[in-house]
Amino acid sequence: MIKSYKDLDVYKSAYRLALQIHSSSLGFPKFETYELGGQLRRAAISIPLNIAEGYGKKKSSAEFRHFLSNAMGSCNEVSVLIEMCKDLGYFDEEVYTNLSNSYDVLGKRINKLIQTWK
Numbered sequence: 001m002i003k004s005y006k007d008l009d010v011y012k013s014a015y016r017l018a019l020q021i022h023s024s025s026l027g028f029p030k031f032e033t034y035e036l037g038g039q040l041r042r043a044a045i046s047i048p049l050n051i052a053e054g055y056g057k058k059k060s061s062a063e064f065r066h067f068l069s070n071a072m073g074s075c076n077e078v079s080v081l082i083e084m085c086k087d088l089g090y091f092d093e094e095v096y097t098n099l100s101n102s103y104d105v106l107g108k109r110i111n112k113l114i115q116t117w118k
Contacts, residue, residue, distance in 0.1 A: 004055075005051055005052040005055035005056070008051065008055065008113075009109070010051060010106070010109045010110055010113055011048055011051045011052065011055075013102075013105075013106050013109065014047040014048040014051055014071070014075075014106060014110075015048040017044065017047075017099075017102055017103065017106060018041075018044040018045050018047065018048055020099070020102075021040060021041060021044035021078065021099070022041055022044070022045075024091065024095060024099070025037040025040050025041055025085075025090075027090075028085075028090050029090075032090070036081065036084065036085065036088075036090075039081060040078065040081045040082070040085065043074050043077040043078045043081060044074075044078050046070070046071070046074040046077075047071045047074045047075055047078070047106070047110075048071075050067045050068070050070040050071035050074065051067065051068065051071050051110075053067055054066065054067025054068055054070075054071070055067075058117075061117055061118055064117055065114050065117055068110055068113055068114045068117070069114060071110050072107060072110045072111060072114065075103055075106055075107045075110060076107065078103050079100065079103050079104070079107070082096060082099045082100055082103065083096070083100070
């Protein structure tokens with residue numbers, strides 16, 4: 001039984017990945033700390049935040065789906081930023097592949113929840 005947004009598997013995954021993004025971005029060059037690194041961290045953190053906020057308004061299915069759509073947009077943003085970080089040499093191929101695959105799966109799970117939430 002789901003009693004809280006913390007019980008949603010999609011929230012748990014988004015939160016765990018945001019922590020992973022945060023730690024992975026700490027090794028960026030100093031000049032990227034507040035630029036690309038900051039944008040990547042904000043986008044990653046936005047996903048579980050939107051899921052949590054939307055769940056708080058779940059009595060309105062349309063409103064919850066709206067927040068899930070925002071989370072999906074942030075998920076897409078993270079995917080672009082991860083690729084950019086790889087192309088700039090901030091993520092090696094293994095980190096890129098792991099994060100890219102994880103965010104692809106997360107996006108599919110968010111989309112599925114958008115489609116099925118009543």
